[in-house]
Amino acid sequence: MTYEYILIEHPAPGVALVRLNRPKQYNALNLRLLQELAHAFRTLDEDDDVRAIVLTGNDKAFAAGADIKEMMDKTAVQMKNAPFISGWDAVALAKKPVIAAVSGYALGGGAELAWACDIIIASETAVFGQPEINLGIIPGAGGTQRLARTLGKYLTMEIVLNDRRLTAAEAERFGLVNHVFPVDTYLEEAIKMAARLASRAPLALRFGKEAVLYAFNSTLDAGLQHERLLFYTLFCTEDQKEGMHAFVEKRTPQWKGT
Numbered sequence: 001m002t003y004e005y006i007l008i009e010h011p012a013p014g015v016a017l018v019r020l021n022r023p024k025q026y027n028a029l030n031l032r033l034l035q036e037l038a039h040a041f042r043t044l045d046e047d048d049d050v051r052a053i054v055l056t057g058n059d060k061a062f063a064a065g066a067d068i069k070e071m072m073d074k075t076a077v078q079m080k081n082a083p084f085i086s087g088w089d090a091v092a093l094a095k096k097p098v099i100a101a102v103s104g105y106a107l108g109g110g111a112e113l114a115w116a117c118d119i120i121i122a123s124e125t126a127v128f129g130q131p132e133i134n135l136g137i138i139p140g141a142g143g144t145q146r147l148a149r150t151l152g153k154y155l156t157m158e159i160v161l162n163d164r165r166l167t168a169a170e171a172e173r174f175g176l177v178n179h180v181f182p183v184d185t186y187l188e189e190a191i192k193m194a195a196r197l198a199s200r201a202p203l204a205l206r207f208g209k210e211a212v213l214y215a216f217n218s219t220l221d222a223g224l225q226h227e228r229l230l231f232y233t234l235f236c237t238e239d240q241k242e243g244m245h246a247f248v249e250k251r252t253p254q255w256k257g258t
């Protein structure tokens with residue numbers, strides 16, 4: 001697939017950078033862009049040379065949401081039949097760690113793309129919001145669920161029902177954002193973090209991500225069982241032997257991903 005609205009770069013060993021690239025429309029997410037994003041994430045997730053992914057926009061906009069002009073005259077059936085949600089799903093279903101590097105507007109489906117990632121690095125100018133209520137709709141790509149699980153009921157209600165926007169500093173305070181950096185450095189910092197993730201034992205990364213995400217869908221008992229199973233399974237890997245022997249021998253481990 002050739003990409004018209006996204007760019008893929010490899011800024012550090014093991015790191016893929018996916019840039020949303022529809023700058024005149026603040027990276028509004030049209031169907032073509034969403035299909036490209038889904039294709040790119042599925043491809044990168046299967047590529048053994050990629051161990052961590054950074055998703056970004058530009059300094060002014062991460063993404064201003066789904067494309068309103070494209071959606072406005074659609075019927076419910078057309079919306080349901082189009083592979084519309086596949087872009088967000090592909091990001092959320094990636095097995096490798098995904099960092100959102102967010103600057104400027106992250107609104108509606110744009111914010112929901114960030115919520116689908118595992119770690120969020122923001123610039124000081126980032127603004128997060130779910131303004132769908134102004135269009136007579138509600139978030140449709142995970143916003144109500146992922147925000148409620150992270151922020152709880154009351155703040156999420158205000159964001160979804162009354163278009164409360166969060167600055168980067170507020171988002172960090174509420175635990176929605178991992179770190180905030182100046183606009184000149186947020187992307188570099190996100191890539192640095194991704195490079196560090198990419199240098200780690202790949203199977204442990206994958207299982208760690210799986211275990212944390214399991215907490216969103218399960219009871220504590222089921223989650224603890226699942227974590228234990230993944231923990232024991234890692235003792236089948238060469239990397240577990242290598243990691244522990246390297247520690248005891250006071251040397252840097254050489255991960256194989258096996």
Ligand code: CAA
Nearest residue numbers: 025026028064065066067068069107108109131139140141
């Ligand atoms: N869809 C389509 N086009 C969009 C867009 C969107 N979500 N956001 C911005 N654009 C376009 C504008 O139409 C405009 O295009 P033209 O120059 O052709 O008119 C261009 O981008 C620049 O936008 P503005 O002139 O509005 O720029 P601004 O600086 O005054 O405002 C903004 C910027 C605050 C981001 C404003 O554009 C805005 O509020 N955008 C809409 C945000 C929104 O409501 N997002 C939710 C979408 S619905 C959704 O995402 C559903 C879901 O859950 C999946």
